[in-house]
Amino acid sequence: MNKMGVIKIKAVIMSGGKGTRLRPLTCQIPKPMVPIFNKPVMEYIIKLLKSHNIYDIAVTLHYLPNEITEYFNEGEKYGVHMSYFIEDVPLGTGGSVKNAKGFLDSTFLVISGDAFTNIDITKAVKFHKENNSKATLILKKEPIPLEYGVVITGEDGRIKKFLEKPGWGEVFSDTINTGIYILEPEVMNYYKAGENFDFGKDLFPRLLKDGIPMYGYITSDYWCDVGDLHSYMNTHVDFLEKKVFPVEDAEEVKKGIWIGRGTIVEEGAQLFPPVYIGKNTIVKKDSKIYGCTVIGDNCYLGENTSVKKSILWKNVHICNNAEIRKSVLCDGVRISDRVRIFENSVIGTSSIIKDNAVIKSNVKVWPEKRVERDMVVKNDLIWGTGVSKNIFGKRGVSGIFNQDITTEFSSKLGGAFASLYQGKSLFVIASDEKDSSQIIKNALNSGVVSAGGRMVDIRVGTVPMVRYAVNYLKGDGGIFVSCGDSNSDTISIEFFDDKGKNIDRTQERKIENEFSIGDFNRTNGGKIKDIIEISNFSSLYLKYGEEILDHISSIKEKRPKIVIGSKSKYIIGLAEKYLKNIGCNTVSILEEELKEIKEKIISVKGDMGIIVFQNGENIILIDHEGNFIKDEKYNFLTFLIGLETKKIKNIVIPYNFPRTAVSLAENYGGSISITKTNVSEIMKEMEKDDSHFQYILSFDALFAAGKIIDYVSYKNIKLKDIASEIPDFHFIKKEIPCKWEDKGKIVRLLSEDKKQQLEMFEGVRFLDKNGWALILPDIEKPTFNLYAEGSTEEFAEEISDFYYEKIKRLLEDKR
Incomplete structure (x- = not known):
């Protein structure tokens, strides 16, 4: 701290990433050099650092380093001193900073080269010093935090837990990691120079484990990770709406309209604010430029051209009667007459789009490409159509x-x-x-x-x-x-x-x-x-299904009559072949309706019915009297068989399954493993326990039927006899509609409930002396899934109703 009371620190700008999610914007320049209002995003970072009296700046580089070093040189133009550290191979966020060698000799700030922000660094540093923190993470509240690292802090700001890109069931906080850190140099001693390590995944968890003082500084200032096309375009809108910095290098000739020096807007052209036009640009008559459009220097917009919510870099030339909608045109793009470019498209540097061509929505054209006249481009010019990054749901x-x-x-x-x-x-x-x-x-x-x-x-x-x-x-x-x-x-x-x-x-x-x-x-x-x-691979598969049975001779001796139901002719044919091979008589019905199958079992006096779903994995059983065994009841039946035959020693259940399974396992001297609800997590746990029996009964409908028929035939009992041993459990499932943006807020509010005992393994689970309730956001729908179990049916209903109303109230309060 100097005599004026200003805390002196250094800064490291991490600028080594390739910016792959921003391609084709970053095909020829590194991500920190992507322009916002005609200036590289990194230029705004340097000016922010200087405004907070940070003059000594290190920059870590890897991808196209010369683009950065030749533009900024040693920083003299900006009144700072810049040193460069180039990685031959990527070392991760932490490894790249550690590579800055002797630069890290005092408190320093780390910031990503793609961070667009006006965060008050001085306040953050003061917070860091006042708390004697060794590592302070600057945090920001984000309503939908799925694509960020979430940080959970105590009331004093001390960090308690990290969650790397959580699922909806793990959103216990809406405070995300901005990637901006204030660090003391000794925390870097955990790793050696040249080692590959990451701040979020490696260093910070180690510091937390060792009890090193780490704090989170929550800011309400503007911050955006310019990491993909959506955030890049939104940043320009925020800039135009004066949420970040004042607009520079242009005169606000009319409210919300900025025009740069040397630009000519001909009479008859119409500008609808907010609009920014850079220097030495020509806008011809009868053109229309609509709100949230940013046009760079030295551009040309021909007569009767319409541009809306788009970003044009420098030297873009658009001829007459063109239509551009919510797209990005990079440096030197040439657009001919009557071209139409639709939403969320990107035209890479120096590409040429000829007369009457149409670029459909979400299309990316890589640099220096040529689209011939009258072409309709529906796919990326390289491979396939553009699409949302998040394409996986619950199951694929x-x-x-x-x-x-x-x-x-x-x-x-x-x-x-x-x-x-x-x-x-x-x-x-x-x-x-x-x-x-x-x-x-x-x-x-x-x-x-x-x-x-x-x-x-x-x-x-x-x-x-x-x-x-x-x-x-x-x-x-x-x-x-x-x-x-x-x-x-x-x-x-x-x-x-x-x-x-x-x-x-x-x-x-x-x-x-x-x-x-x-x-x-x-x-x-x-x-x-x-x-x-x-x-004919099914023959090998069915042969294996016979080999895993223990008492096939008992099946052939009893000749049980099995009714098969499915909406798939292929599944019915496969099931008939398998069950006949192991000694069953079969009756088939091309149907999945429970009532139809039940009536068929009773009319033909069947011993058992099986309904196999389209994927061949899910199954419903029906006993000889027409009673259904499905969902949790089916699982309990498989647990009973596995525990009694000692094929299962440890039952694997998902987090949202009735805990009655715990007492069932204990009664047979077994144990329980609880996993997250994702199917891959359940399978991993079964593999860990070598629980092949439970795996088959959970994930293979045909072989599960074979195993169960094998058991009842050997025991000379009916399916109903096993089902009668299933312990009573009182379990209720409900869905509660919500808005997507409400999910994180509600989970956070529930997780902050200090009055009740709760768990936060996945979603929020409230524990009660008479049962429990789990609130789990759905991964695919704007919905909360509510699970409740009670010691009696009345308690289950009471618990379920209580939390249903609680969530409804919270949702109404957020409206």
């Missing part, structure tokens, strides 16, 4: 056939999946029997092989069959495509790892990232691998 990717899930989309998705394996891997694929599923399967095949992967197509199958095939063929992964039901246009695509398990969220994010970037490797024609087709 789903959407409407030929709307959300097109052949172009699916081909690109297959390529993104294969690219994770560098194109050297073997994948298994199948679909249900529907034509639409098979069309999408073929597109996925094309995408995978074009990225260098090898496909084994077992043609028509089920989810469990693909899982088995991945293991049998020693594949590196698998894909299954299915329709919702016989009358549905909904397509579902599931991805599996090398053990046949559903891929986890980390792998999903990697695929989403590859898909979003869109420039993954493609193999050349000479290296394309043939697709191997196996038309």
Whole structure:
């Protein structure tokens, strides 16, 4: 601190990233050099640092470093001193800063080169010093924090927990990590120079574990991570609305309209605020420039041209009668007559779009490309159509056939999946029997092989069959495509790892990232691998289903009559073959309606009914009297069989499952493992416990039926006899509609309830002497899922009603 009371610190600007999510904006420049109002975003950072008396600045570089060093030089133009540290290989956020060697000899601030902010650094540093903090993270409240690291602090600001890009069930706070830190140099001693480590994933968790004082400074100032096209465009809107900095280098000739020096706006041109036009630009007569448009220096807009909510960089030339809507045109773009460019498109540097061409919404044209006259461009000029980055839901990717899930989309998705394996891997694929599923399967095949992967197509199958095939063929992964039901246009695509398990969220994010970037490797024609087709793989699969039974002779002796119900002819044929092979008599009905199956069982005097769903994974059982065993009751039945036969020692249950399972396991000398509700987490836990029996009964409907028939035949009992041993449990499930933006707020408010005992493993679970309630935001819908269990039916209803009304009240208060 100097004599004037100003705390003197240094700063490190991390500028090594490639900015892949911003491509094609960043194809030829690093992300910190992407312009906002004609200036690189990093220039605003330098000016902010100087305004808070930070003059000594280090810059870490990796991607296109000369673009930054040649523009800023040593910082003399800005009244600061800049030193550069170049990484030969990426070292992570922490590793890149550690690479700054002797620069880190006093308190220093770390900020990303793509952070656009007016944060009061002086106040943050004062907070850091007053709390004797060794690491202070500058935090910001964000209503939908899923794409950020969430930080949980105590009332005094001390950091208690980190959550890296949480799911909706983990949003216990809306305070996100801005990536701006104030650090004491000793915290960097945890790692050596040249080591690859990350602040959020590696260093900060270690400091927290060791009890090092770490604090979160929550700011209400403006901050935006200019990391993707959406945030980049929104930043310009915020700038125009004066939420960040005052507009410079232009005169506000009329409220909300800024015009730079040397610019000519001809009579008859119309400007609708807010609009910014840079220097030496010409706007011809009868042109219309609508609000939230930013135009750079040295541009030309021809007669009767219309531009709305768009960003034009420098030297953009647009001829007559063109129409630009909510798009970005990079440096030197040339647009000819009557061109139309629609929402969320990007035209890369020096590209040329000829007369009458149409660029459809969400299209990205890479730099120096040429679109010929009269062309309609629906896809990215490189590969596939543009689409939202978040494409995975609860179970893979789903959407409407030929709307959300097109052949172009699916081909690109297959390529993104294969690219994770560098194109050297073997994948298994199948679909249900529907034509639409098979069309999408073929597109996925094309995408995978074009990225260098090898496909084994077992043609028509089920989810469990693909899982088995991945293991049998020693594949590196698998894909299954299915329709919702016989009358549905909904397509579902599931991805599996090398053990046949559903891929986890980390792998999903990697695929989403590859898909979003869109420039993954493609193999050349000479290296394309043939697709191997196996038309009778089901025989190997069913043979395995026979081998896993312990008492097949008892089944053949009893000859039980099994009624099979499904909406899939293929599933019925598969089930008939399997059950007949193991010794059952079968009666089939092409139906999933419970009433129809129940009536059929009673009329034919069947021993048991099974309803197998379209994917081959889910099952409902019906006993000989027509009683249904499904959902949680079915799970309890499988637990009973597993515990009694000692095939299960440890029951794996998701977090939202009735805790009656705990006492059931204890009664048989077993134990319980509780996982998050995501299917990949459940499968991982079963694999850890080597619980093959529970895996089959949970994820393979046909073989589960075989196992249960095997058990009742050997025991010479009825299905109803086992069901009668299921312990009483009182469990209620409800859905509560909400707005997407309310999810994080409500979870945070619930997690701050000090009056009740709660858990925050996933969602918020409230514990009561008479039961519990779990509030879990839905990953796919604007909905809260409410689960409640009580020691009696009355208590379950009471608990459920209480939290239902509590959430409704909180939602109403937020309106």
